[in-house]
Amino acid sequence: MAEIELTHLHKAFDEFVAVRDTNLTIHEGEFFALLGPSGCGKTTTLRMIAGLEQPTSGSIRLDGEEVARIRPARRDIAFVFQLFALYPHLNVQDNIAYPLRSRGVPAGERREQVAEVARILRIEHLLRSRISQLAGGDRQRVALARAMVRRPRAFLMDEPLGTLDAEMRAAMRDELRGLHDRIRATTVYVTHDQMEAMSMADRIAVMNGGDVLQAAPPMELYLNPATLFVAGFVGSPPMNLLEAEGHREAGGDVLRLRAEGTPAVAAPSLPGGLPAGPLVLGVRPEHLRVGPEASLPATVYGAEYLGSHRILTLDSPAGRLRARVSKDHPAQAGDRTGIGVDPRQAILFDPSTGSALNRMAGAPPLPDAEGGPHG
């Protein structure tokens, strides 16, 4: 098992920068997710780690060893492809044994090792089947078995659940995480599905447009998004982002929403005081207070009942907001009500840079600067 360290890793296709000057350290035994919208450079990053793509510049270290210029086979990393890349002309047994064969492992040993991973993944009964006979989930298990069989230093997975149906995905998600907890292999997992990343990963790096915007444990990412993009991408429904303006007045700093006729909102306390000028106020749906006593007037546009709670869609002069309220909350579509923001549970962003200006007051302190694996 290995630590993977990317420093100033950069990849350009002609003029187009796919991955920009990336620095990341993936700890030994960590389940690390690369999360971002399609085309943000996740796959390219993963392919560079695997050696399938040459970085334009920068370094990739595996346990301190520089590997950026050596060929994939020498890196001893396994890659699980989105399409599984199983050979249709071989049966399950031979597919799993393939990496061993290409490394010249003798037949007897091959059989033993295949039997062992098949046992771990509970696919022993499938060893004689043809790939085309397998259901999606089983194909995924075979692809994992093939990756695991030679005990690589790290696993790279590119949207491995992307082609499965929703039900299968949820099941495989638990299975993958369970597997990781047993074998503790360093894993880099690429996905565009924030739920998947949040539910599985020890740490998540959120990417957009070739940049890594934030690398942090899921909870930190959720409570303290470092940028507007992260705030909008992580969480479902995402963080409410309200355009606001800071005013430094004699009586103290005042934060006002951009919209006409809205009351001043209590501002989170910033170390250097509230900056004057445009700001964005971010509040998670569960941190909005909804009730007639709250100061920002709003109309309930829609109300979804989700069993354990309700999601209200509210129209206010500051725009459309989503609030997560208890399942017993009385609001109905069409009701006139109010919205309140608790400044300790809000984050201010600088709209010109997109960066967050404060941390949420209630958030737990970071485990350590880098954020090690939890569990």
Place this chain on the structure above:
Amino acid sequence: MSDTARSIVEPGKRAKRVAGLVVAAYALVTLIPILWIVGTSFKSPNDAIAYPPKVFFEPTLEGYVNVFTTRSRQSPEYMESLPPPETWYDKLVRQRNMVITGPSRFGDRYLNSLIIGFGSTFLTVVLGVLAAYAFSRFRVPLRDDLMFFILSTRMFPPVAVAIPLFLMYRELGLSDTHLGMIILYTAVNLSLAVWLLKGFIDEIPREYEEAAMVDGYTRFQAFRKVVLPQAKAGIAATAIFSLIFSWNEYNFAVLLTSGNAQTAPPFIPLIIGEGGLDWPAVAAATTLFILPVLLFTVLLRKYLLAGITFGAVR
């Protein structure tokens, strides 16, 4: 399938029957000349030119004997003086007051055709699949321009380059050599081969060879053990097209070969018997000439069909 639940995708019974008839008629039209040639090769010279044409005749191997031998006519007295014939073909020839004086040049020409045809086919496939792989997988500078340029070599009639080629080959000492003909046919076939094979290789998901590379192969090993087996159908199709072209090619063979490297096509029409063309011999040579391509195609057919059903499993 009942009439009430007829699929709109599956052709109906009547359509299938019509299609079958059309195919059968087409097969008949294309097969008749070939059957006629095979028939003629077993006729005697008189039967071959009989009018009205003979459909039923007494078969003889004279045509085949004549293709492979040179003979001379002798006086009846001389024939009398000969010891009894040792072989069936001696006997056959003597019936016409002739004796075999030696082998003909057909064997050499046939061998030339085999060397040049299969040699250029082999070279075409090897170079074609490497070039196609590179075009398909690597960021080749000016890729689209190069692909077009390669195709453009097929846009003019071959005659257009006859004279420059003739001069070039004379200066380079490639005229009438096996190597010269192999290079020429490879150059002509390569454009089709690269286009055809690139199409097939584009269809093979890169992940297959990338998985193999991550798992321990070098790129070349992955190419050989993963890409080539999956490109079988394309390779078989390319090989068949290449062989058919270089095997049948006539114009350049006439222009550039005479003695040493002459292939069968320019030779066959010149097989002269007594009183003009020896039609049974020409037919025999043609029949023998058809066989290798026929066998090659039949042998590779299973790869062609296998290729069609080899979809990527996702």
